[in-house]
Amino acid sequence: MADLKLESIAGLPVAHFSGEIDRSNAAELGDRVASAIPDQSGLVVDLSELAFLDSTGIRMLFGLAIRLKQRHQSLRVVVPDGSHLGEILDTVGLEQAAATDHTVAEAVAALTHRP
Template sequence: MFGSATSASHGTAEAAMTLARLETRPMTGGVLVTVAGEIDSTNAAGVHSYIEHDRRPHEPLVLDLSRLTFMDSSGLRVLVHLHEALSRENTSLHLAEVHHVPARLLRITGVWGVIAAHPTVEQAVSAALGTAEGEKSAF
């Protein structure tokens, strides 16, 4: 359950209502969070809190959305708020492997062109950390 998450190194958490699995992997100079399942009005606040708790101020954040199957406007709001917070800190949010309904929602709303989206996690990490693809993995 979501309430079981206690620290940035806790590994995974699950939302109580609609299932959303989150896993954090610290990187040198940033954080990678994998999001699986769904983000909707029943769990968006918990997802946002989890990510805010685990991200590092003034460091880029990569969200691996390869296993995110559904996202409504509540999930979109989470992404926009994260993007705005990171922008205020002069750093960035990078989305990786966005597919299906979440990708469609980002495109329809125009958010796809505002938040950096990358075809692979490796490309997102490279862009976030300012490294060339193929360099030693940062996580």
């Protein structure tokens, strides 16, 4: 089971995930996040509290990246430095679709071009 908390930081939507994203909830979570994205410069997806992500969750991230790219927007994914999840996302090549950051603050700064 996953929990999704949506908030706005510096005018950007930030989706905080915790728990587990798997085939039972990935599609619904992806749709909820996609419908919450206004015409801003992008979206931050925070996975720092996520305990588990299966292949359908990874597909959800790639799907969000594609949707945003079609709208000329960017996706930044937050994963803790040195985490197992970060290694998995590196292995599947997420960096080809979305940038990764170690903190929400870094991701927001990158999208708002703030130091």
